[in-house]
Amino acid sequence: MTIDPNSLPRDLETLRKIVVDLAEQLDRSLAEQNKYQSLLRELPEAQRNRKSEQLSKEQLALFETAWQARNAESAADNDDDLDGMRERRRSRTRRRLRSAAGGNLWRGS
Numbered sequence: 001m002t003i004d005p006n007s008l009p010r011d012l013e014t015l016r017k018i019v020v021d022l023a024e025q026l027d028r029s030l031a032e033q034n035k036y037q038s039l040l041r042e043l044p045e046a047q048r049n050r051k052s053e054q055l056s057k058e059q060l061a062l063f064e065t066a067w068q069a070r071n072a073e074s075a076a077d078n079d080d081d082l083d084g085m086r087e088r089r090r091s092r093t094r095r096r097l098r099s100a101a102g103g104n105l106w107r108g109s
Contacts, residue, residue: 009015 008018
């Protein structure tokens with residue numbers, strides 16, 4: 001960017017504002033440039049590290065097996081909880097019926 005010295009204002013305060021504004025623009029531009037340079041330096045290392053973090057097929061199979069086992073245990077626990085809830089509900093219903101019948105509810109043999 002070229003500046004014509006004859007077109008600059010003669011007022012010292014206006015010149016000061018222009019210099020401050022240009023310095024801020026330069027700082028932002030340099031910060032952005034440094035950020036991009038840093039990312040470019042980190043890119044090859046990130047690509048190398050990504051390969052070392054990949055899981056083998058055997059590791060994936062092991063995790064899948066563990067995940068399925070965990071889900072199966074969770075499902076069994078949920079089934080047990082559901083059976084317990086059903087039994088508690090039946091007991092509550094029986095007590096209410098006995099109470100409503102005055103305790104004279106026929107009990108099967």
